[in-house]
Amino acid sequence: MYELNPRYAAVGGTVARGWDAAADALPDGPAVLALDGPAALDWDGAAAALAAALADRGVPTRLLDLRAYEADWDTVLDRTGDTTGPAADPYYLPLAQNSLTDVYRELPQAERPAEGLLIVHGPGAALVEHDILWYADLPKRYAEAAVAAKELPLGVNLGRHREPGDLRRLFHADWPMADAHRDAIAGRIDRWLDLQHPEAPTSVDGTTMRATLTALAEGPVRSRPYFNSTPWGGQWAVRELGFEPQQGNTALGYELIAPEAGVLVGDDPQAEVELPFQLLCVLHPVEFLGAAVHTEYGTSFPIRYDYLDTVAGGSLSLHLHPREEYMRTRFGWPYTQHETYYVTANAGADARVYLGLQQDADTGLMRKQVEASIERGEEMDVERFVQSHPSREGQLYMIPAGTPHASGAGNLVLEVSATPYLYSLRFYDWLRKDAQGNSRPLPYDHGFANLDTRRQGEDVVRDLIQEPRTLREGPGWREEVIGALPELFYEVRRLVIDPAADGARPAEDDTEGRFHILNVSSGDGVVIETADGRSHELVFAETLTVPAAVGPYRLRPLGRRPVHVVKSLVR
Numbered sequence: 001m002y003e004l005n006p007r008y009a010a011v012g013g014t015v016a017r018g019w020d021a022a023a024d025a026l027p028d029g030p031a032v033l034a035l036d037g038p039a040a041l042d043w044d045g046a047a048a049a050l051a052a053a054l055a056d057r058g059v060p061t062r063l064l065d066l067r068a069y070e071a072d073w074d075t076v077l078d079r080t081g082d083t084t085g086p087a088a089d090p091y092y093l094p095l096a097q098n099s100l101t102d103v104y105r106e107l108p109q110a111e112r113p114a115e116g117l118l119i120v121h122g123p124g125a126a127l128v129e130h131d132i133l134w135y136a137d138l139p140k141r142y143a144e145a146a147v148a149a150k151e152l153p154l155g156v157n158l159g160r161h162r163e164p165g166d167l168r169r170l171f172h173a174d175w176p177m178a179d180a181h182r183d184a185i186a187g188r189i190d191r192w193l194d195l196q197h198p199e200a201p202t203s204v205d206g207t208t209m210r211a212t213l214t215a216l217a218e219g220p221v222r223s224r225p226y227f228n229s230t231p232w233g234g235q236w237a238v239r240e241l242g243f244e245p246q247q248g249n250t251a252l253g254y255e256l257i258a259p260e261a262g263v264l265v266g267d268d269p270q271a272e273v274e275l276p277f278q279l280l281c282v283l284h285p286v287e288f289l290g291a292a293v294h295t296e297y298g299t300s301f302p303i304r305y306d307y308l309d310t311v312a313g314g315s316l317s318l319h320l321h322p323r324e325e326y327m328r329t330r331f332g333w334p335y336t337q338h339e340t341y342y343v344t345a346n347a348g349a350d351a352r353v354y355l356g357l358q359q360d361a362d363t364g365l366m367r368k369q370v371e372a373s374i375e376r377g378e379e380m381d382v383e384r385f386v387q388s389h390p391s392r393e394g395q396l397y398m399i400p401a402g403t404p405h406a407s408g409a410g411n412l413v414l415e416v417s418a419t420p421y422l423y424s425l426r427f428y429d430w431l432r433k434d435a436q437g438n439s440r441p442l443p444y445d446h447g448f449a450n451l452d453t454r455r456q457g458e459d460v461v462r463d464l465i466q467e468p469r470t471l472r473e474g475p476g477w478r479e480e481v482i483g484a485l486p487e488l489f490y491e492v493r494r495l496v497i498d499p500a501a502d503g504a505r506p507a508e509d510d511t512e513g514r515f516h517i518l519n520v521s522s523g524d525g526v527v528i529e530t531a532d533g534r535s536h537e538l539v540f541a542e543t544l545t546v547p548a549a550v551g552p553y554r555l556r557p558l559g560r561r562p563v564h565v566v567k568s569l570v571r
Contacts, residue, residue, distance in 0.1 A: 002241045002541050006222040007264040007272060011215045013208030015266040015273055022203045023053035025191060026132065029060075030113050034130035035121040036185070038178050040143035040156040040165070042198055043067065046136055047121045049198070059116050064108060066122030067161045071105040076159040079103075080173045091443040092423070093172035095332035100124035100181045103159035123158055123178060126185045133185065136193040136201070139274055140260045141226060143170060171422050172331075175259065183282040183299065186210075194273040202273045204265065209275065210283065212265050217284035218549045220528045220536035223261035223277045225543070227253045227309070231432050231440075234313030236345060236412045241541060247435075253307030255543040256517065258300075258419055277301070280547075290514040290548030293570050301419060302335065303490050303517055303568055305543045308413040311347050316406040317429040317440065318354060318382055321420075323402045323450045331423060338488045339399040339417035342566055343391050344521050344541070347410035351391035354382065354406040355399065356464060359457030361385045363448070370427045370444050380428045387460055394521070394564065396483040396492055398464040402452030414519060416483075416492050416568050425450055468494065476504025477555075484571075495565040497526065499557040506556040516546040516569050518555075523563030526555040538565075 016022060026033065035047065043065065051061045070076070077084065079102040081094055100123060101107065110120050110128045120128045143156050147165035156165030158174045187210070193203040204212075227233075227243050233251030237243045243250050254260060258277055266272030281301050285294040289301065308316060321327075321337035328334060341353060357363075366385040372378040382388075386404050389397070391411050399405050399417075404427065407413045425447035429440045455463060468480035476498050483492035497507050506529070509516070518538060520526065525539035531552045538544050539558065546553060557563045 002539060003222075004242060005224060005264055005269065007266060008212070008216060008221070009267065010204060010208050010265050011211040013205055013211075015271040016203050017271050018200050019049045019053040020056070022191065022193060022201065023050060023057060025205060026054065026059070026117065029116040031131040032110050032112050032118045032120060032129065033132045033134060034125040034128055035119055035134050035136055036125040037123065037136035038138060038143070039123050039158045039161065039174060041136060041138050041195060043122055043155070043161075045198060046195060047119055050119065054117065061117045061119055062113060064110060064118060064120045066104070066108070066120060066125055066128065069104045069106055069108055070159050070161065071103060073160060075105070076103050082169070082173065091168065091441060091446070092331060093168060094330065095176045096173040097332070098177050100158070100177055101127060124181060126181070132190050133188060134191045134193060135182065135185070135189045136195050137274075137276070138195050139262050140175065141228070141254070142196070145228060179259065179278065182276070183278065186279055186282055192273060192275065196274070202266065202271060204273050213275065213279055213283055216263060217280050217288045217547055219530060219534045220544050220546050220550070221263060221280075222542060222544050223256050224264050224274060225253060225255050227251065227307070231434050232310060232314040232316055234309040234311040234412070236309045236311035237307065249313060250309045251313070253309060255305040255307060255519070256545065257304045257306055257421055287549040288515060288547045290511070293514055293548070296570070297335070302570060304415070304417050304419045304421060305517055305519055306415045306417075306421070308341075308407050308411070308415060310407055310409045310411050311345065313409060314432065315354075315408045315430060317424070317426045318380075318386060318404060318406045319424045319426040320404045320447055320450060321399075321401045322423050322425065322446070323452065326450055327401070327420070327423070333420050335418060335420070335489065336401045337418050337420040337423050338401050339415055340483050340492055341397040341399065341405075341407060342414040342416055342492070342521065343393050343395050343397075343411060344414050345412040346391045346393055349390070351410035352388045352408035353391050353397050353411070354386050354388055354404070354408060355397050356387045356403055356405070356460030357453060357456040358385055358387055361453075361456060363451060363453065366427075367444070367448055370442070373428055373431065374439075374442060377431060379431065382428065389465065395465065398466065398483050398485055398488070400452070400485060400487050402450050403455070403464070404451065414521065414566060416566065418490070474505060474508060476501035477507040479507070489571060490568055491571050493567045494521075495555060495567060496562065497523075497555060497557045497565070498562045500560050500562075506554040508552070508554050510552045511546055511548050511550050513548050514569050515548045516567055517543065518546060519543040519566045521564045521566045523557070523561050524559035526557055526563055526565060529554050529556060
């Protein structure tokens with residue numbers, strides 16, 4: 001059965017629960033505690049709860065809120081390259097490269113008290129001189145979902161803790177800055193706190209956190225999956241995987257999107273912390289990514305796996321993704337958002353995949369129809385410009401940057417794609433409205449600036465809907481290449497394992513110094529067995545990373561049915 005909460009044991013310590021247990025790890029003083037973390041926390045509540053736990057122990061405390069030193073908003077905008085006025089881009093920002101110091105007018109002097117503890121709290125608290133460093137975290141999905149639903153109170157954005165949250169700032173300025181800061185201090189954090197349950201947070205000491213990440217970086221590991229809900233979302237993951245979405249449907253399934261992914265550590269649901277998947281790349285880049293991948297991509301995990309569920313839902317918007325130079329110069333990413341769609345399941349013969357331009361498509365007329373849909377609510381004749389292909393289970397559809405595409409209604413698509421995931425340059429959203437009656441933003445000027453007209457008509461089918469090519473094989477198994485293009489830096493393969501074949505043996509594989517990602521797309525599943533004796537079960541629809549350090553491993557099928565495992569790696 002699909003595991004909604006894959007969990008791994010802490011190494012060298014245990015996960016504590018509650019403010020009192022966390023406070024017990026602190027000295028009586030005198031000392032300065034820096035309590036760092038993202039902006040999207042109830043910082044007042046967290047600081048007060050910790051102070052109360054210390055008071056119960058008789059430890060005097062004083063609080064210093066770093067957010068009181070925020071620079072004025074115009075200064076923050078200027079420092080982070082967020083222009084205002086008619087020339088401002090309402091949809092995107094270049095990725096902010098700033099230090100968190102740029103959201104403050106100055107950093108306070110934090111002198112060690114004569115007795116007890118001074119708690120300096122807020123984003124960037126580690127920048128202030130301190131004796132002890134704690135990091136309080138809340139997974140990104142909470143802030144994103146609440147801002148999108150207009151439910152989050154004040155304080156989600158860096159430098160603006162008294163104002164409502166803004167997704168544009170969150171995605172392109174706050175998260176890059178906060179992540180870089182967190183990554184820089186990860187090696188010296190004394191305690192990690194998980195505030196998903198702020199009244200009873202869980203926590204683990206820094207030594208245990210790092211020892212656990214060291215162990216995880218050398219063996220197969222899953223991140224915690226979840227689905228969000230959108231107006232086009234479907235019901236497949238509700239029915240088949242057991243997700244219970246708050247908004248009634250499962251749309252985008254975060255199997256492994258590294259910037260937002262987390263790994264659960266602990267013994268049970270009441271005592272677990274969710275550690276950022278990204279820390280595996282930061283603290284162990286060679287072991288986890290591989291030396292060659294680390295050289296090319298730094299500590300960025302460059303491939304993502306996610307689901308698009310439109311079964312009993314609606315079609316995705318017609319969109320494309322930025323081409324390489326545009327992505328680099330306009331948005332600040334060193335590599336772009338190439339994608340592929342692997343059809344895991346569909347609702348029958350009517351399911352479609354929209355992909356690639358029609359031969360000699362009139363892009364000028366296409367722009368006019370896009371603008372008419374926005375300005376006058378007129379339907380766009382999508383298939384006049386973009387090809388519609390039958391959706392076939394087990395088929396990979398390749399989507400290089402600049403290629404218009406959409407998954408039609410009735411599909412469960414596994415996206416095997418480059419990690420950038422926030423740059424969908426939309427043309428048309430089928431005149432849909434959200435729950436508040438608003439139309440979706442359509443940054444179509446960006447879309448037309450990136451539309452690649454070089455591949456049209458029959459070239460789309462030949463290049464982007466490829467037939468499998470056997471790469472290697474053994475008794476009862478074979479490995480196929482199901483998608484590779486010169487412009488894509490990664491390759492998509494499939495292991496086909498038939499345990500009922502004569503003389504069948506487990507499939508043999510080897511990372512050869514580069515991480516692999518595996519997903520069971522059909523069949524019961526496999527057990528991944530490594531040369532050092534580790535084993536990890538992977539069942540239907542689950543996704544797993546095999547770190548580069550694993551080296552040789554094998555896949556032993558579960559049950560007697562044939563199993564298909566979608567695999568990707570950096571070329």
